[in-house]
Structure formats: structure tokens, C-alpha cells
Amino acid sequence: MHACRICSNAEGNRTHGVREMYFGTREEFKYLECADCGCLQIESVPENLSQYYPEGYYSLAKPEQKKQPRLLSFLRRQRLRHYLGEKSRAGRLFTKIAGEPHFRPWVKKTQLRSDDAILDVGSGVGTRLLYLEKKGFRDLTGIDPFIEEDIRYDNGVRVFRRHVREMEGRFDFIMLHHTFEHMPDPLPTLRHLHRLLKPERCLLLRSPLTSSYAWEHYRTNWVQLDAPRHLFLHSPKSLGLLADQAGFQLKEMACDATIFQFWGSEQYALDIPLMDERSYGRDPGRSIFSEADIREFERKTAALNDENRGDQACFYLYKACEET
Numbered sequence: 675m676h677a678c679r680i681c682s683n684a685e686g687n688r689t690h691g692v693r694e695m696y697f698g699t700r701e702e703f704k705y706l707e708c709a710d711c712g713c714l715q716i717e718s719v720p721e722n723l724s725q726y727y728p729e730g731y732y733s734l735a736k737p738e739q740k741k742q743p744r745l746l747s748f749l750r751r752q753r754l755r756h757y758l759g760e761k762s763r764a765g766r767l768f769t770k771i772a773g774e775p776h777f778r779p780w781v782k783k784t785q786l787r788s789d790d791a792i793l794d795v796g797s798g799v800g801t802r803l804l805y806l807e808k809k810g811f812r813d814l815t816g817i818d819p820f821i822e823e824d825i826r827y828d829n830g831v832r833v834f835r836r837h838v839r840e841m842e843g844r845f846d847f848i849m850l851h852h853t854f855e856h857m858p859d860p861l862p863t864l865r866h867l868h869r870l871l872k873p874e875r876c877l878l879l880r881s882p883l884t885s886s887y888a889w890e891h892y893r894t895n896w897v898q899l900d901a902p903r904h905l906f907l908h909s910p911k912s913l914g915l916l917a918d919q920a921g922f923q924l925k926e927m928a929c930d931a932t933i934f935q936f937w938g939s940e941q942y943a944l945d946i947p948l949m950d951e952r953s954y955g956r957d958p959g960r961s962i963f964s965e966a967d968i969r970e971f972e973r974k975t976a977a978l979n980d981e982n983r984g985d986q987a988c989f990y991l992y993k994a995c996e997e998t
């Protein structure tokens with residue numbers, strides 16, 4: 675029997691056959707479910723993984739950049755400073771007029787500061803970084819091995835064509851938005867990221883979650899299994915183990931699943947790929963779901979996130995202090 679590549683357990687593990695259903699080739703891949711740490715992992719990483727990322731999986735089109743008027747970008751920056759608890763009278767005033775900036779909860783939870791050096795790992799062409807720049811952040815770097823070449827935007831955002839372990843520098847905040855599950859070498863990657871992060875700062879890792887209703891209920895039809903592109907899917911226990919070995923402390927986890935867990939998995943159970951023309955993601959009007967179905971998915975998703983049983987989560991990993 676195969677041993678788990680995260681915790682080494684070899685007792686009671688199960689193997690599942692999972693079909694490729696994003697494009698719908700239906701090629702089957704074996705996944706191991708660890709009976710101890712709860713990690714789901716592909717048994718052997720396909721040799722030429724890139725053939726499973728054909729055009730359209732992953733957006734590499736460079737977004738168009740409109741220049742912001744200087745005054746507006748000044749006011750947005752001040753508003754951001756006010757939002758993050760830094761002193762700014764102009765920011766307080768602009769917030770009263772224009773309202774608070776819209777951010778996901780992780781921006782405040784990780785105690786970001788407006789001058790922080792931020793690294794986005796697996797950034798694509800940097801769409802998320804460009805959004806953060808528009809909101810007032812200004813030290814923004816991305817890395818992605820699959821972009822064509824390095825990109826330097828006029829507003830200062832830079833994106834390098836690079837693997838994690840080729841990256842150098844020191845960052846106040848590192849984030850991985852649904853990229854960690856695509857990496858064949860999770861522990862060396864996390865160890866390297868630990869070196870890149872400044873002490874007492876946070877690494878945000880967003881990824882699918884196996885301790886979820888969706889995995890328990892849909893099993894091999896769970897849409898976020900995404901065989902063979904997702905190589906390791908974690909539980910809080912398996913991610914905590916990895917974090918520990920890399921020198922991080924996993925302090926918190928918060929589910930942020932969407933209704934994708936329902937409509938995607940329901941479709942797979944009925945043999946409808948994500949890219950099929952009947953797919954809800956392509957055209958809700960032609961899909962198999964009624965508006966009432968979607969409302970029910972929304973209700974269930976909110977309840978599952980409250981119980982931390984949604985099918986994806988934000989993991990907050992902290993670096994304690996410098997290695998001695």
C-alpha cells in the first residue's frame with residue numbers, strides 16, 4: 675500500500691479513481707486518501723503536466739491598464755491608510771465621501787500595512803496585484819513560471835517568470851491564491867517561502883479543503899479535485915503538519931467556499947464537464963439548474979462556511995522569529 679507523502683502513514687489509506695472533467699477527457703487518475711492526516715494526493719504526478727493546462731484553463735492575457743488621475747490615486751491611497759488603521763485625515767474624509775474600499779477579510783486579518791512588500795505566488799499576469807495597486811498598495815511583486823516573460827507595469831507592479839525556489843528577497847506578506855495545490859513539491863516550496871517572509875508576518879494560503887461537506891458528499895465527483903492538475907488537497911491536519919515542518923505556525927483557518935462546490939460537483943455526478951455547453955459556468959440559462967436550485971446552493975454554502983465545512987479555506991500561517 676502507498677504511504678502518504680505528507681505524514682508517511684501507510685495504514686488504512688484508500689485509493690480513488692478520479693476523472694478529468696474540466697475539459698471532459700475523462701482520463702482517470704489515481705488519488706490516495708490518507709487515513710491519518712486526511713490529505714488527498716495524486717499517486718503519481720503525470721510526467722508532462724503542462725499538457726493538462728491547455729489554453730483556456732488559465733488566463734495569461736495581459737489586462738489593459740488605464741492610468742488613474744493623480745489626485746484620485748492619492749485619495750485612494752489615503753483611504754487605504756485610514757482603512758488599515760494608519761493615520762490619514764485625508765483618508766478619513768475621503769472614506770466619508772466615497773465609502774470604505776472593498777477588500778476580502780484577509781486584508782485586515784493579516785494586519786497589512788500600506789507600504790508592505792507583497793508577494794503573490796502563482797500570480798499569472800498579475801491581475802490581483804493590479805487591483806491592490808489601484809486600491810493604494812504600492813510594493814507589489816508576482817511570480818509565475820507559466821507567463822511568457824517578465825512584466826513591468828507603468829504603475830510599478832512587477833511580475834517575474836520564475837519558480838518559487840528561484841525567488842529571492844524579503845517580503846512582509848506572501849499570498850498563494852489556489853496555486854499551492856498545483857505544486858508537486860509542497861514542503862520545499864513552503865520552506866523557501868519561509869525564508870522569503872519577514873519574522874512575525876503572515877503567509878496566506880488559499881486552497882481546497884478535504885474536511886469539507888463537498889468531498890464527503892460528492893467524493894470523486896467533487897469539482898475541486900480537478901484531476902490531474904490538483905496534486906495535493908489538504909485538511910487542516912495535513913496542512914498544519916507541512917506548516918510545522920517548514921517553520922510556520924498555522925494559526926487560523928476560515929472557509930470561503932462558493933456555490934461552485936455544488937453546481938460543479940452536481941454536474942460532474944451527471945457527467946457534465948465544466949467546459950460543456952450545458953455548464954452553469956458557461957451559460958446559467960442553458961444549465962440544468964433552476965433559480966431555486968442556485969438560491970439553495972447559496973444558502974447551504976453560507977451555512978457550511980460558518981461551520982468551516984466549505985470546500986476551500988484561507989489558511990493563515992505565521993513565521994515566529996528568525997532561525998538561529
Ligand SMILES: [Zn+2]
Pocket residue numbers: 678679680681682683708709710711712713912
Ligand atoms: Zn497523511
